Amino acid sequence: MTGAPERTVSLTVNGTARAARTEVRTLLSDFLRHTLGLTGTHVGCEEGVCGSCTVLLDGEPVRACLMLAVQAEGRRVETVEGLAQNGELTALQRAFMSEHGLQCGFCTPGILMSLTAAERDGLPEEETATHVLAGHRCRCTGYNGIRAALTRSREGGSDEH
Ligand code: FES
Ligand code: FES
Structure with missing residues (x-):
């Protein structure tokens, strides 16, 4: 065989x-x-x-x-x-931390990759939130933290608080 x-x-x-x-x-x-x-x-x-x-x-x-x-x-x-460069997280990753955009983190890598692509493509925030996030299932966050992280990242603010 x-x-x-x-x-x-x-x-x-x-x-x-x-x-x-x-x-x-x-x-x-x-x-x-x-x-x-x-x-x-x-x-x-x-x-x-x-x-x-x-x-x-x-x-x-x-x-x-x-x-x-x-x-x-x-x-x-x-x-x-591949997102972090030289040990430095991207603004989006830092925003996920500061806005509590993750809990168990299972869904997070996939969401980060989709949101990264949307950002590179210049997709508007609202369209990203509705169409891109609709393609991801998160069982923990209720999406509020994820939406907040997206907003914070797009506003250029990503420091933890
Ligand atoms: S594991 Fe691929 S879409 Fe769920
Ligand atoms: S953070 Fe747990 S599934 Fe999204």
């Missing part, structure tokens, strides 16, 4: 070239977590609903649980581990 077919996947993750062998049926979310050790990408529903596995693929938010790792061949992937 032979094992499942494998292939080497070469891609850029958080600015670094990575290559690893994996079964062709491996989901991108599992590849990131189990093969590359980037466990910041969380897996909840595994069917594209909760948004916790969201990463950026060539700058666009995607559900990593709905993609195969081999589909990311040659692409640029960004995960929550």
Whole structure:
């Protein structure tokens, strides 16, 4: 009996070239977590609903649980581990801390990635709050802290208080 077919996947993750062998049926979310050790990408529903596995693929938010790792061949992937630079959190991350935009934190990496993409795209705050956050399930916060963090980040204020 032979094992499942494998292939080497070469891609850029958080600015670094990575290559690893994996079964062709491996989901991108599992590849990131189990093969590359980037466990910041969380897996909840595994069917594209909760948004916790969201990463950026060539700058666009995607559900990593709905993609195969081999589909990311040659692409640029960004995960929550790549947001902070030189140990410094982004303004959005700091705003999540100061505005209590997270409790258990399970949904947080996915939300941060979607909000980061929206900010880079210049999506207005209200549109971001309604359309982007609608794609993420948070069971803890009631979304008020997340909305407040978005506002604080967009206003340029992110210091903890
Ligand atoms: S784990 Fe991917 S959307 Fe829920
Ligand atoms: S902070 Fe717990 S699910 Fe969102």
